[in-house]
Amino acid sequence: MSKIVSIIIAPPISERVVKAFNIINEMIRTDANIFIYLIGDGVYCGIKGMNLSTIDSGRIQVFASKEDLEARGIQEDLLSKDVKCQYDLIEKMIVDIMESADRILCF
Secondary structure, rough: OEEEEEEOOOOOOOHHHHHHHHHHHHHOOOEEEEEEOOOHHHHHHOOOHHHHOOOOOOOOOEEHHHHHHHHOOOOHHHOOOOOEEOHHHHHHHHHHHHOOEEEEEEE
């Protein structure tokens, strides 16, 4: 089973992000494991009712940068229940990419 890492750094209304989530929805139909990293303004995509609400799959793991959430004043209780918040997320993402990612998508 392949592993796809998607890095979202743009806000939810960005045309790039809308396309990203369309692509992610297509990838769900494959048997790939999908990891989404929300960094910078991408953390807004994790808010309840935003882009993540368009995805329905148990094979997706979503991580948000705790530092970026705090910098934008976003409380964890505003996020979708599927989002895991973590400090030093970029380090985790780099290790994840280097050790096991088959494909990397950045939006």
